[in-house]
Amino acid sequence: SDVCSSDLILVKLKNAGFRIKNKWLVQSVSFQVEKGKIVTLIGPNGSGKSTTAKIALGIFKKIEGEVEKYTNKVGYVPQKISIDWTLPLRVSDFMVLTENIKNEDIDEEYFHNTQILYLEGYLWDKPQTIDALKKSIQIAKNKKIKIAFTASDIFCVKRHKQDFLELLNEIDILFANEAEFLELCGNTKFNNEDSLKFFNKFNELTVAITLGAKGCVVIENGNLSSYKPQHVLNLIDSTGAGDAFAAGFLYKILNKENTANAAQFGNLLAAKIIQKFGARFEESEIKQFKF
Numbered sequence: 049s050d051v052c053s054s055d056l057i058l059v060k061l062k063n064a065g066f067r068i069k070n071k072w073l074v075q076s077v078s079f080q081v082e083k084g085k086i087v088t089l090i091g092p093n094g095s096g097k098s099t100t101a102k103i104a105l106g107i108f109k110k111i112e113g114e115v116e117k118y119t120n121k122v123g124y125v126p127q128k129i130s131i132d133w134t135l136p137l138r139v140s141d142f143m144v145l146t147e148n149i150k151n152e153d154i155d156e157e158y159f160h161n162t163q164i165l166y167l168e169g170y171l172w173d174k175p176q177t178i179d180a181l182k183k184s185i186q187i188a189k190n191k192k193i194k195i196a197f198t199a200s201d202i203f204c205v206k207r208h209k210q211d212f213l214e215l216l217n218e219i220d221i222l223f224a225n226e227a228e229f230l231e232l233c234g235n236t237k238f239n240n241e242d243s244l245k246f247f248n249k250f251n252e253l254t255v256a257i258t259l260g261a262k263g264c265v266v267i268e269n270g271n272l273s274s275y276k277p278q279h280v281l282n283l284i285d286s287t288g289a290g291d292a293f294a295a296g297f298l299y300k301i302l303n304k305e306n307t308a309n310a311a312q313f314g315n316l317l318a319a320k321i322i323q324k325f326g327a328r329f330e331e332s333e334i335k336q337f338k339f
Contacts, residue, residue: 169200278319288327
């Protein structure tokens with residue numbers, strides 16, 4: 049019915065259309081979606097059903113006609129979805145995803161042309177997965193591949209502290225935030241002297257400790273260096289800060305740059321990612337970075 053109180057309408061299209069160049073995908077579409085009712089779009093493949101839905105949702109901006117939205121509470125489920133495993137997940141969800149990694153899943157062929165093996169502390173939870181990770185570490189060592197490990201979460205460190213301490217003799221690069229480091233070394237407060245003393249036992253290890261608004265420190269070859277954070281204008285979402293730091297750090301290491309440049313680039317990416325929602329950069333944002 050065209051007669052409906054406006055407070056019952058969720059979205060309304062008036063002669064809406066969308067075209068790419070000179071080709072119309074849909075044209076002159078008019079309908080409204082009301083609370084408590086279901087609107088079904090029926091038509092063959094390629095008739096514009098998905099395009100019409102995207103017009104109604106405001107996904108397509110440059111359209112013909114009008115779209116009136118009376119609510120911001122709208123969800124969209126595509127008919128096909130490719131899950132991006134870098135999306136933010138709860139730890140419990142992540143464990144379910146990784147619990148089935150087995151020794152036979154690790155093929156030496158995967159290590160061809162690999163320079164760094166990067167392992168997550170989150171994975172260190174199921175016995176068969178731990179065996180698979182140990183196999184990966186051994187293959188990497190045999191092939192002279194650097195091994196980087198992130199502690200991932202303070203609760204991971206608490207559950208597997210002894211295993212993680214033993215790993216420090218096997219890996220080349222450790223990433224940890226302040227809380228994870230303190231749990232690992234058994235201290236209650238961070239200071240440079242104690243940090244250096246603790247990691248001096250591991251001569252071949254490079255350690256990058258992120259300190260949030262205080263930047264980061266890097267311990268390497270018996271020396272500790274501090275690096276100031278990048279300026280943050282508007283903190284929006286801290287999700288992915290540690291991953292962004294590690295990505296920037298490893299990028300510079302892969303390009304044969306020193307750890308000072310690696311730490312500073314890691315700080316830059318971490319500062320950028322927390323000024324937006326989500327844990328991934330868009331391609332257009334990546335192009336703005338000075339590599």
